Amino acid sequence: MDGFVQFMEEKFVPVASKIGAQRHLVAIRDAFMVTMPMMILGALAVMFNNLPIDAFQNFMASIFGGEAWKGFGGSVWNGTFAILSVFIAFLVAYNLAQGAGKDGLAGGAISLGSFFALGGALGMSSTGLFIAIIVAIVSGELFIRLIGNDKLVIKMPDGVPPAVARSFAALLPAMIIISLFGLVAAIFAAFGIPDIVGAFYTAVQEPFMGLASTYPSALLIAFITPFLWFFGLHGANMIDPFMQTINAPAIEANVTALAAGDVAPYIVNKPFIDSFVNLGGTGATFGLIIAIYLVGRKNKAFNVVNNLSAAPGLFNINEPMLFGLPIVLNPIMFIPFILAPMILVSTAFWATKLGIVPAATFMPPWVTPPILGGFLATQSISGAILAAVNLVISVLVYIPFVKISVMQELKREQNA
Secondary structure, X not given: OHHHHHHHHHHHHHHHHHHHOOHHHHHHHHHHHHHHHHHHHHHHHHHHHHOOOHHHHHHHHHHHOOOHHHHHHHHHHHOOHHHHHHHHHHHHHHHHHHHOOOOHHHXXXXXXHHHHHOOHHHOOOHHHHHHHHHHHHXXXXXXXXXXXXXXXXXXXXXXXXXXXXXXXXXXXXXXXXXXHHHHHHHHHHHXXXXXXXXXXXXXXXXXXXXXXXXXXXXXHHHHHHHHHHHOOOOHHHHHHHHHXXXXXXXXXXXXXXXXXXXXXXXXXOHHHHHHHOOOOOOOOHHHHHHHXXXXXXXXXXXXXXXXXHHHHHHOOOOHHHHHHOOOOOOHHHHHHHHHHHHHHHHHHHHHHHOOOOOOOOOOOOOOOOOOHHHHHHHOOHHHHHHHHHHHHHHHHHHHHHHHHHHHHHHHHHHHO
16 A cells, blocks of 8 residues: 555645646636535525425415515525526636736636627526637636737826826737637537537537436545545545536526426535535545544544544535545555545435435525435435435444554554
8 A cells, every 4th residue: 555655645746736836727716616605505595486385385385475575585595596608708717817917807807708608698598608618718828928918908198097007008908819719619600500509508518417427426526526626626626627517507406407397307416415425525434433433432533633623524624634634645544534435325325216205496505404404405304314224334434444453553652
């Protein structure tokens, strides 16, 4: 195991670090971090309108008459999920430009104009996320290169306010970039594709979401995040751009299908992973905390770290455990840290696939404690029960390795 760790440190970690710091992925990740409060609010509005309790639905209908009471939730949805792609189109380009030392506001505004020029008004909701990201990256890169070209700068006389000078500095790059996307839209329209966003969603994004919702992909997601964390790399941040592009459309599609009485098409999404797999954080480390309380009391160092990690772990913050125990680069903990999430994702996937538990249609805040998160994500008691069962499984997976760690530590103390 020591040889494996040394090999991975030398060969894998440098490559993974470069991927994690790749500026386009960082820009996408940071953009979705900004939109997270709006996504949670939109999910709350959806849950409010579609709470599967007949007594609640009948009570609201009797007070407000018919479906009128759902107007509030619908309005909140219009201000969140319905314009999610607009936020992303602006924020990704903004982050790219800022990272390159350019005018982030101008870069974001030009990207937003380019998105609408390409037909973004037809795909402002989560269905247009892929197109929004592509437009933001392309327009952002063009802006970074054009804004530094002296031939494209309109010189303003001295005394002109800086804000006015900056707007004129971005004038010609904006005209070129937005016109370019308008030209692309015109070419597609000439070939009989007026709705580029809709066509792209049908041809690429929807099949991609279906692929990402398979059991092998669920296993891969459960594996890759703790694997990266074992080497000290923030695995959740590194795969977040991938997860977020399928997240909002998948939740939206699940809600629509369930409202129509159909089977939810997408099992794997962020609330699914957060509520049933990452119990206490990546690696299901709340199970490790309980396991140490059960069988690790003889190790004083474990107890100190465990007591400090328990409260944050309840809210899925496990950095104290990852670096304090530690789990990072700990060969003994490597196996359960990888194994536990893969077992949990298997039980959760098949419980959902077989209809034992409803699909995740609501995105609780990622700091929602285990079990409660399962209830909120699925809006059902069965979701809470599944989360509880998975928590017990994680404890059982960690117990043998905690015992081994305690035995080794006791031997070291005796030798010392």
